[in-house]
Amino acid sequence: MDAVRVRFAPSPTGYLHIGGARTALYDWLLARKTGGQFILRIEDTDRNRFVPDAVDDIKASLRWMGLTWDEGPEAGGTAGPYFQSERLDLYQKYAEELVQAGKAYYCFCSPERLAEMRKKQEEAKAASGYDRHCRELSPEEIEEHRAAGEPYVIRFKVPRTGKTKVRDELRGEMVFDHGTLDDFVILKSDGYPTYHLASVVDDHLMGISHVIRGEEWIISLPRHFLLYEAFGWQPPTFVHLPIFLSPDGKGKLSKRHGATGVREFKEKGYLPEALVNFLLLLGWHPSTDEEVFTLEEAAEAFSVERISTSPVSFSLDKLDWYNGIYLRRLSHEELAQRCLPFLQKDGLLPDPCPPERFAYLVRLMPLIQERIKLLSEISQAVGYFLQEEIEPPEPALIIGKKGTPEETVTILQETVAVIEALTDFGEENLEQTLRALADRLALKPGRVFMPIRVAVTGQAATPGLFELLAALGKQKVLNRLQQAITVLRKG
């Protein structure tokens, strides 16, 4: 088998979309699995929809996911340039070649005429498509138009009869009748190629062995096969990935359905490991029941044959679960590192963060690692440790469902007393002391612990009380206990 060369070819018309990210992932995986090359090619042939910082976002998002490319922007390579806008002469040359060979022709139809034609077709409920108006122009007529400086496009001359047999690796052979195909544009009037021409020319010139792309392209497959045939080139293997449907089941996934850009997932606090794993299983399945894969493990297990063909509803619930899995796999140091930007954004830690404060953050990680599922939840989880003071909690929250204000004040006062006497503020000693206190007051441990918890954290759901108190430190604990007592007395 020839060397595997796959390419991810996004169009810089927006930020890297989650669907594109999956395509890139499968590309990368196939290259890795086979020891082949992963190429990044920027398809910037639409000058109207071009978004200036889209290329940067695409590169950054790919890198964030760990999908580095062997050839492409910044990486270089011998098959470049990797921006289609820098290959215009190539497309023009090949388009012209087709014209010379009588397989394509100049078309001088104005956008207005085309719009009019389309309108009529719609009204007549006829099949849509170019009416081949310029297909049989005589050389003289063509010269006349060109001499007049009229803009033109180059259209591919689809055979009037016959069928084209195409092949998708997952779906097998499909046959398209030429009668359903129109003479599509391959070179636009601004000298830029359309996707059809550019991708075929580049895939051939770059030695691409497998084209992995979204299912929305399968309808264009016959055009691409026709182009390969016209050039006398061998088509690559095509793999069309199932489309992502919106979670509500209405149409394909789009911006209206919440986060669809890779960067948005990053900002929401998802780990790239989780996103990658989630995307991996959306359209691909191993032969085992395994569900958790690192990028390397996935590269080992991946195979094109196990990609599915049915449309995928893009529902996020499993992503949260994956995020939890990978969050818990991180070392405390690493977790802290990843949480840091979120805490800085919320003003809970300075930027840059002094080493001692970072060390304290690392110290807190074991307390919250099992309790957050998004990095963005870190501020809520750890805020009361990092802030000197907390808002006085609501009396009702301190007292709890079953307690009385009087009893709660007593509990808190007794707690202050025993804690003040403590010299060893370690977890174990704290537990011993407070359990003994509950015993002495003849109360259930929970009855004693809950008011303390709320008093020092302001929250009812927190890490274990003793580890939390130890991490907070004696002074803060005492201050907040006092504050709670004051609040209860006033209320």
Add this chain to the structure above:
RNA sequence: GGUCCCAUCGUCUAGGGGUUAGGACACCGCCCUUUCACGGCGGCGGCAGGGGUUCGAAUCCCCUUGGGACUACCA
């Protein structure tokens, strides 16, 4: 409208002639427990419908239905 693709729990899916139709997420219950999580155990829940083929269809074929894609000088 035309062309094409797709069809197993709510979701992602395994299963490709003989299975009590398997797993994961979500949901519910129980256990663990100072709260919340984590974890463990259990439960709920599915082959779109109709015809064939076959001794036997979730599995193969056809039709219907449903969903989706495309229908640009966008990709």
